[in-house]
Amino acid sequence: MEIHRWVRREILEMAGYQPGEQPADGRPLIKLNTNENPSGPPAAVIEAITAATGAALRLYPEPSSRPVREAAARAYGVEPDQVVVGNGSDDLLTMTLRLFVGPGEVVAAPDPTYTLYAPLTSLQGGSYRAVPWGERLATPVDALAATGAKLIFLTRPNAPTGHAVPLAEVAALCRAAPGVVLLDEAYVDFCHDHGLGLLADHPNLIITRSFSKSLALAGLRVGLAFMAPELAREYHKVRDSYNVNRLSQAGAVAALDNLPAFAPTIARIRTERDRLTQALRNRGFTITPSQANFLLAAIPPASGTGADWVRDLRQAGILVRHFGADPALADALRITIGTPEEMQALVTAVDAILANKSRLS
Amino acid sequence: MEIHRWVRREILEMAGYQPGEQPADGRPLIKLNTNENPSGPPAAVIEAITAATGAALRLYPEPSSRPVREAAARAYGVEPDQVVVGNGSDDLLTMTLRLFVGPGEVVAAPDPTYTLYAPLTSLQGGSYRAVPWGERLATPVDALAATGAKLIFLTRPNAPTGHAVPLAEVAALCRAAPGVVLLDEAYVDFCHDHGLGLLADHPNLIITRSFSKSLALAGLRVGLAFMAPELAREYHKVRDSYNVNRLSQAGAVAALDNLPAFAPTIARIRTERDRLTQALRNRGFTITPSQANFLLAAIPPASGTGADWVRDLRQAGILVRHFGADPALADALRITIGTPEEMQALVTAVDAILANKSRLS
Numbered sequence: 001m002e003i004h005r006w007v008r009r010e011i012l013e014m015a016g017y018q019p020g021e022q023p024a025d026g027r028p029l030i031k032l033n034t035n036e037n038p039s040g041p042p043a044a045v046i047e048a049i050t051a052a053t054g055a056a057l058r059l060y061p062e063p064s065s066r067p068v069r070e071a072a073a074r075a076y077g078v079e080p081d082q083v084v085v086g087n088g089s090d091d092l093l094t095m096t097l098r099l100f101v102g103p104g105e106v107v108a109a110p111d112p113t114y115t116l117y118a119p120l121t122s123l124q125g126g127s128y129r130a131v132p133w134g135e136r137l138a139t140p141v142d143a144l145a146a147t148g149a150k151l152i153f154l155t156r157p158n159a160p161t162g163h164a165v166p167l168a169e170v171a172a173l174c175r176a177a178p179g180v181v182l183l184d185e186a187y188v189d190f191c192h193d194h195g196l197g198l199l200a201d202h203p204n205l206i207i208t209r210s211f212s213k214s215l216a217l218a219g220l221r222v223g224l225a226f227m228a229p230e231l232a233r234e235y236h237k238v239r240d241s242y243n244v245n246r247l248s249q250a251g252a253v254a255a256l257d258n259l260p261a262f263a264p265t266i267a268r269i270r271t272e273r274d275r276l277t278q279a280l281r282n283r284g285f286t287i288t289p290s291q292a293n294f295l296l297a298a299i300p301p302a303s304g305t306g307a308d309w310v311r312d313l314r315q316a317g318i319l320v321r322h323f324g325a326d327p328a329l330a331d332a333l334r335i336t337i338g339t340p341e342e343m344q345a346l347v348t349a350v351d352a353i354l355a356n357k358s359r360l361s
Numbered sequence: 362m363e364i365h366r367w368v369r370r371e372i373l374e375m376a377g378y379q380p381g382e383q384p385a386d387g388r389p390l391i392k393l394n395t396n397e398n399p400s401g402p403p404a405a406v407i408e409a410i411t412a413a414t415g416a417a418l419r420l421y422p423e424p425s426s427r428p429v430r431e432a433a434a435r436a437y438g439v440e441p442d443q444v445v446v447g448n449g450s451d452d453l454l455t456m457t458l459r460l461f462v463g464p465g466e467v468v469a470a471p472d473p474t475y476t477l478y479a480p481l482t483s484l485q486g487g488s489y490r491a492v493p494w495g496e497r498l499a500t501p502v503d504a505l506a507a508t509g510a511k512l513i514f515l516t517r518p519n520a521p522t523g524h525a526v527p528l529a530e531v532a533a534l535c536r537a538a539p540g541v542v543l544l545d546e547a548y549v550d551f552c553h554d555h556g557l558g559l560l561a562d563h564p565n566l567i568i569t570r571s572f573s574k575s576l577a578l579a580g581l582r583v584g585l586a587f588m589a590p591e592l593a594r595e596y597h598k599v600r601d602s603y604n605v606n607r608l609s610q611a612g613a614v615a616a617l618d619n620l621p622a623f624a625p626t627i628a629r630i631r632t633e634r635d636r637l638t639q640a641l642r643n644r645g646f647t648i649t650p651s652q653a654n655f656l657l658a659a660i661p662p663a664s665g666t667g668a669d670w671v672r673d674l675r676q677a678g679i680l681v682r683h684f685g686a687d688p689a690l691a692d693a694l695r696i697t698i699g700t701p702e703e704m705q706a707l708v709t710a711v712d713a714i715l716a717n718k719s720r721l722s
Contacts (some may be wrong), residue, residue, distance in 0.1 A: 006511065006541050006565065008463050016598035032419070033382050040416025049608070055401025057580040057612075059392070060573070064382050089449050090601045098484065116602070123459065123599055150367065180367050181463055204367065212421070219418040219607035221448075234368050237377035237410050238484055242453045242475070246580035247410070247608045249411045251418075309721075313580050 010125050015188070017119045020321050030345055032336040033319040035159075035187075035294050037216035037269070037340075042261035045217070048254035049247050063248045067250050072224055076196060081229040084236065087243045089210040089223025093120055096206065096225075097184055098238045100151045108149035110140055112160060112265070112326060117153045126150075129311065134352060137161060137288070139169035145176035152177050155184040157191050160323065160334040162290030164191045167198065174202035180231075185208045187292035189214030189266055190273070196226060203228045213293055214266050215255050222252045251273035256330060269293050273337045279347050283354060294336045296329075303357055306331045312356075315341040317351035369565065371486050378480045381519065381682050391706055393697040394680040396520070396548070396655050398577035398630070400700075402612070403622035406578070409615035411607050422607045425597060429610050432617035433585055437557060442590040446613070448604045450547060450571040450584025454481055457543055457567065457586075459599045461512045462487040469515035471504050473521060473687060475545065478514045487511075498522060498649070500530035506537035513538050516545040518552050521695040523651030525552045528559065535563035541592075544568045548653035550575030550627055551634070557587060564589045574654055575627050576616050583613045630654050634698045640708050644715060655697045664718055667692045673717075677710035 004012060016287035038045075065085035073080045085090035093116065101107055103125035109117050111130035121128040129147045134140045137158075154173060157164040174181050185207055188194045195207055205224040212218035224246065227233065243259045244252075255262075259319050268304045277295060284300030300311050310333065321334040335346070365373060381395035401407075426446035434441045447453035454477065460554065462468055464486035472479050472491035482489040490508045495501045498519075505513050515534060518525040536543050546568055549555045556568055567588040571629050573579035582604065605613075616623075638648045638656060645661030671683045671694065682695040697708070 002565070003591055006461055008459075011460055011595060011598055014598060017602055019421070019602040022423055024423075036421065037419045040419045045418075046414055049414045050411060053414065053608075057406075057410075058398045058577040060380070060383055060395055060397065060400045060579040061582070062385075064515060087606075088601065088603055090603065094601060099369065099372055100367055103487070103627065125463070176719055183614065204363070214608075218417040218421040218603075221422070221606040230364055231368075232371060234364065237372055237375060240449065240455060241378055241380040242449055242451065242579075242582060245448075245582040245606070245609060247414075248606060265376055296600055325410055 001095055010122055014119060014122050021319060023319070028317060030318045030338065030342050032338055032342065032346065033321040034218075035213055035292075036218050037213060037265060037293070038342060039216055039265045041063050041216045041255065042258055044258045044261060045251050045254045046301070049251045052247055052250035057246060059246075060242050060246060061249055062312065063241050065244045065252075068222070068244065068252045068256070071253040075256040075259055076226070078196065078199070078226055078251070081232055082226055084225040084227070084232050084239065085244050086223040086225065087248070088212065088221040089184070089208045089225075090116065090224045091243060092208050092223050095235055095238045096151065097121060097124040097126065099234055100155050100180055106147050106149040106180065107151045107153070108144050108147040109153035110144070110158070112323070112329060113153065114159050115323065129348060137163045137165070139165045139173055140239065141169060141173050141176050144173060144177060148178055150179040152181045155186070156195065157187040157290070157292040159187065159292065160294070160296045160321070160329065160332070161288045162292040162294060162296055163288055164291040167193060167195055169194055171198055171202065174198065174205050177204060180206060182206045185215055186210040189262075190270060190293045192289040197227070200225060203231075204326060206231065211252060211255060213334045215262060216265070217251060217255060220248045222248050271335045272340060272343050276335070276337060276343050276346070280350070282297050283350055294334055296332050296334055298332045300354070306333060309333055309353070312353045313349055316352065318346055318349055326327070371483055375480060375483050378477055382680060383548060384680070387707070389678065391679045391699065391703050392705065393699055393703065394616050394682040395579075396574055396653070397579050398626060398654070398696045399703060400577055400626045402577045402616065403619055405619045405622060406615045410431070410612045413608055413611035418607060421603050422605060422610055424602050426605045426610050426613075429583070429605065429613045429617070432614040436617040436620055437587070438677065439557065439560070439587055440590065442593055443560070443587055445586040445588070445593050445600065446605050447584040447586065448609070449573065449582040450545070450569045450586075451477065451570050452604060453584050453586045454478070454543070456596055456599045457512065458482060458485040458487065460595055461541055467510040468512045468514070469508040469510035470504070471501055471519070473684070473690060473701055474514065474516050475520050476684065498524045498526070500526045500534055502530060502533050502537050505534060506539060511540040513540065513542045514545060515542060516547070517556065518548040518653040520548065520653065521655070521657045521682070521690065521693070522649045523653040523655060523657055524649055528554060528556055531556055532545050532559055532563065538565060541565045541567060547571040548574055550665050551631060551654045552652040554680040555660070560587060560589070564592075567592065572613060572616060576623060577626070578612060578616060581609045581612050583609050621677075630698045633701060633704050636700060637704050637707070644711055653697055657693050657695055659693045661715070664715065667694060670694055670714070673714045674710055677713065679710055680708055
């Protein structure tokens with residue numbers, strides 16, 4: 001095979017993004033590794049999808065997901081032509097790279113952050129600059145702007161740290177940036193504020209949202225991007241013609257029209273987040289205060305390695321995320337906030353692992 | 362706004378692909394413009410999707426659509442690692458461009474063909490070469506190979522002509538091509554043969570299929586690509602991590618496990634296709650013999666323009682596709698084969714339009 005002659009060098013040389021493990025349905029694992037919602041979507045969403053499941057599936061969906069854009073406009077107080085809908089927010093991130101970044105152009109983001117941005121940049125032939133977070137995890141505004149990036153990613157709340165920088169830093173970054181700023185708000189429903197109010201003053205700002213976390217629809221693949229209408233018109237050129245299917249559009253409209261139905265779950269996750277933070281601190285973990293639906297937990301001193309913990313927790317039936325490729329995160333676990341029962345099971349497993357370690361040492 | 366400084370020039374300068382019109386659900390139009398199936402999917406597909414519509418939607422789908430790849434392997438006698446699943450075959454076409462085509466590199470296809478290939482090439486910064494079909498619509502093998510293309514598209518049956526070149530010409534093209542050949546089999550279930558048997562001998566061949574035509578699932582967005590496992594591994598690097606949602610995977614598996622349930626609809630479409638070919642020829646249209654679920658119908662001499670016909674048919678409640686941007690197709694209509702009742706309504710409308718024209722002339 002002459003694959004090396006056919007495939008673009010950038011792609012041959014890359015390893016590809018590794019998503020968190022998705023065990024086959026029905027396996028009795030507590031899944032705290034990909035920040036899904038522990039509760040399913042409300043009945044109104046299930047009913048809307050079921051109603052759309054029929055002979056009309058023979059027809060293409062509305063190309064621009066107009067019903068979803070209109071529902072988002074109602075829900076968030078924007079105009080439908082400020083909204084672009086994606087097959088998950090990953091689709092919107094891919095569109096963003098394709099829209100703004102040519103070969104050799106620079107993409108920048110604080111480090112550490114969502115690990116998809118770097119491979120997306122490589123795919124597009126761009127050059128990715130990871131700029132360390134400032135003191136106390138402040139946004140490194142000047143250093144990011146100094147990269148000359150066509151595109152700067154800022155995740156707020158950030159993954160995997162969970163912290164949310166002040167909105168004033170987002171605004172400062174928009175002013176300083178030589179190109180566009182993508183504010184990734186995948187986790188923002190777990191935070192005390194959000195950035196949609198910044199759009200009016202910053203034409204180079206794009207804000208993305210996900211239905212996969214707070215809205216409990218990771219399996220449906222829907223994401224939203226908010227921006228100036230002039231930019232949205234360009235996004236539609238790089239969007240696949242029918243990128244969001246009929247059932248996803250139906251479910252997304254129902255979710256947006258029923259946002260209050262998600263509030264109890266979101267409130268419970270925030271309560272559990274604060275309880276787990278305390279419980280793990282009591283056991284020697286160092287926790288970054290989180291505004292998201294997960295914690296970044298540095299393991300207790302002299303308790304082995306992060307990889308040891310991942311293995312031991314897995315043996316106890318619990319999956320957590322570990323970013324082994326990043327030395328700065330080698331001793332940290334990213335733990336999704338689940339149900340109270342799942343959190344209790346986690347704490348019990350942690351106690352057993354710690355007891356076993358002290359017995360062996 | 363400084364959009365011109367932010368957005369890549371290739372995209373600013375392009376118009377974007379225009380898909381066929383999708384009227385809002387419930388409008389009483391006979392939709393013969395985007396080659397959908399006039400029948401809905403069988404009950405087994407609806408039931409499988411309904412069964413997957415529940416709390417599990419909170420979880421991400423299997424990233425590589427493994428259940429669909431396994432079902433495709435069962436259905437088509439290939440290995441699961443020869444299959445890549447897309448969010449519609451458009452998603453697979455986009456991946457193909459990103460995988461093989463760098464800035465300035467050449468993509469070629471016979472002309473006319475599917476109008477998406479050219480804008481996808483522009484998006485990727487490639488250079489698109491439209492090579493006219495040979496005599497009697499033969500594959501222009503040597504002329505395509507002489508372009509030096511990294512990627513050659515061959516649609517079989519072709520859109521909008523409907524003709525299917527001999528498989529021997531596909532094989533000859535694979536041998537002559539300096540890069541890879543994508544054989545787009547979106548319409549192949551309406552044809553008398555297919556190209557999967559060519560894969561073993563041609564490592565540079567990629568074959569795509571769609572669930573949007575014969576399998577009556579345009580609204581679900583699923584496509585398949587078949588190729589050598591070594592190539593499939595590279596596709597997975599450019600694939601969005603979770604590109605096919607849970608409901609689409611469930612519906613696709615059920616469709617592949619129930620292919621015989623689609624046979625009656627496919628047989629009826631072929632029968633109607635041959636009847637409509639004859640009926641329109643009797644009325645002065647020139648029809649390319651079609652192996653697809655549509656006809657390319659050149660309007661009768663001195664009967665106005667293609668645009669006139671589109672407008673008159675629309676007034677009669679019938680949507681057909683017109684490729685006004687291509688002078689060679691200005692007097693041709695692409696007409697999807699629908700139900701017997703829809704075809705009768707079309708012929709009645711044609712008769713009324715012709716009668717009106719002869720009255721006015």
